[in-house]
Amino acid sequence: MPGPADAPATAPAPGAPHEEHLRDAPYLRVARGDVARGLRPQRTPVWFMRQAGRSLPEYRAVREGTTMLQSCRNPELVAEITLQPVRRYGVDAAIFYSDIVVPLEAAGVGVEIVAGTGPVIAEPVRTRADLERVPELTPDRLEHVTEAVRLSVQQLRATGTPLIGFAGAPFTLASYLVEGGPSRDLLRTKALMHADPQLWHDLAARLAQITGAFLRAQVLAGASAVQLFDSWVGSLSLADYERHVVPHSAAALRAVADLGVPRTHFGTGTGELLGAMAAVDGGVDVLGVDFRVPLDVGAARGRAGAGRPVAVQGNLDPALLSAPWQVLRGEVRRVLAAGERAGAGHVFNLGHGVPPSADPGVLARVVDEVHAWRGAEGDVPDGDARDGGE
Numbered sequence: 200m201p202g203p204a205d206a207p208a209t210a211p212a213p214g215a216p217h218e219e220h221l222r223d224a225p226y227l228r229v230a231r232g233d234v235a236r237g238l239r240p241q242r243t244p245v246w247f248m249r250q251a252g253r254s255l256p257e258y259r260a261v262r263e264g265t266t267m268l269q270s271c272r273n274p275e276l277v278a279e280i281t282l283q284p285v286r287r288y289g290v291d292a293a294i295f296y297s298d299i300v301v302p303l304e305a306a307g308v309g310v311e312i313v314a315g316t317g318p319v320i321a322e323p324v325r326t327r328a329d330l331e332r333v334p335e336l337t338p339d340r341l342e343h344v345t346e347a348v349r350l351s352v353q354q355l356r357a358t359g360t361p362l363i364g365f366a367g368a369p370f371t372l373a374s375y376l377v378e379g380g381p382s383r384d385l386l387r388t389k390a391l392m393h394a395d396p397q398l399w400h401d402l403a404a405r406l407a408q409i410t411g412a413f414l415r416a417q418v419l420a421g422a423s424a425v426q427l428f429d430s431w432v433g434s435l436s437l438a439d440y441e442r443h444v445v446p447h448s449a450a451a452l453r454a455v456a457d458l459g460v461p462r463t464h465f466g467t468g469t470g471e472l473l474g475a476m477a478a479v480d481g482g483v484d485v486l487g488v489d490f491r492v493p494l495d496v497g498a499a500r501g502r503a504g505a506g507r508p509v510a511v512q513g514n515l516d517p518a519l520l521s522a523p524w525q526v527l528r529g530e531v532r533r534v535l536a537a538g539e540r541a542g543a544g545h546v547f548n549l550g551h552g553v554p555p556s557a558d559p560g561v562l563a564r565v566v567d568e569v570h571a572w573r574g575a576e577g578d579v580p581d582g583d584a585r586d587g588g589e
């Protein structure tokens with residue numbers, strides 16, 4: 200599948216020499232479908248959405264005096280923050296430190312992340328004239344991203360940890376552009392979709408170009424996998440999702456289809472949509488499942504949608520991180536057992552991002568618990584994986 204016309208034509212082949220040291224990385228083995236082929240990784244891989252962020256004191260320290268978007272324009276700082284959770288927890292993947300609004304800003308859309316509010320769009324997009332003010336995203340506007348990915352990958356090399364690139368999906372990005380900021384019910388977005396389907400499709404197609412260019416830049420600079428975040432797509436019916444969203448999410452993922460990296464697709468509240476999400480662009484490699492649906496049920500829906508087995512990622516409820524350890528550990532093991540029953544590979548994660556209030560010590564224990572796990576039939580250690588239990 201050819202990439203965007205203005206992107207470099209050559210790409211690192213899958214398993215290219217620069218990836219040799221990552222050949223056995225558990226995250227990549229699961230994401231590439233090894234488990235479905237009968238090969239188990241040495242352990243269940245684990246990483247956390249928003250693992251680099253406000254829950255870490257070292258993050259708060261390096262961010263002092265800079266806004267989120269300023270920090271994203273500083274490649275050295277981005278690499279430092281990307282590495283922080285890898286150093287602290289020994290997670291099996293790093294996620295590129297950035298935000299879903301970064302590619303919009305890079306394209307030239309006026310956007311700010313206002314602390315305590317969220318993304319605020321200077322001029323919301325509700326008419327065709329508004330859409331004409333949303334430019335395409337060309338690779339020359341992503342040089343700071345390319346440089347930050349290169350630095351991150353270089354520094355991750357010694358740890359044998361792959362980097363996941365990501366982007367917000369066209370629907371979730373459109374919801375911010377149309378609403379002008381965060382919204383509980385997305386009324387304007389859904390009204391636009393139905394009242395002027397052509398304008399909706401043109402807006403979503405423009406956002407798919409922006410998202411695709413952002414993903415492609417990250418992979419060409421060395422990211423080993425990608426995740427498409429459609430955080431709010433669970434607010435749609437299956438019919439609306441298939442008609443108004445799938446073609447655009449598919450176009451975004453197609454921008455990296457020729458690069459041979461595994462692709463994860465995630466949203467929240469997506470129980471009814473999981474089959475369709477798994478099937479996007481001929482089938483994704485990993486289906487992100489939030490905490491509302493057990494992983495084995497999610498995997499069955501994904502398999503039915505994609506027409507082949509799909510690995511799953513998830514799905515501990517982030518709220519459990521503040522429960523007593525005995526309770527939390529029981530839930531971690533329940534998620535691990537469901538992930539095993541899912542049958543085609545499991546990447547342990549939360550059902551959504553790490554809350555800023557999460558205790559890093561608790562996340563460290565979760566990582567150790569996942570890494571110590573040897574299967575529902577295996578030798579589950581009864582004591583505490585990190586420091587002897589309580």
Ligand code: CP3
Nearest residue numbers: 248249250251252253294297298299314315317318428430
């Ligand atoms: O796992 C990841 O890190 C993936 C990347 C990612 C981030 N944010 C990183 C981030 C993704 C997919 C998002 C999504 C996002 N960002 C949404 C969609 C809804 C969701 O939660 O999925 C929204 C609305 C945003 C905008 C945003 N970014 C807000 C409101 C904030 C907090 C600003 C503040 O300080 O009050 C951010 C900051 C942000 N995004 C951080 C990171 C790692 C900084 C640290 C943190 O919030 O913990």
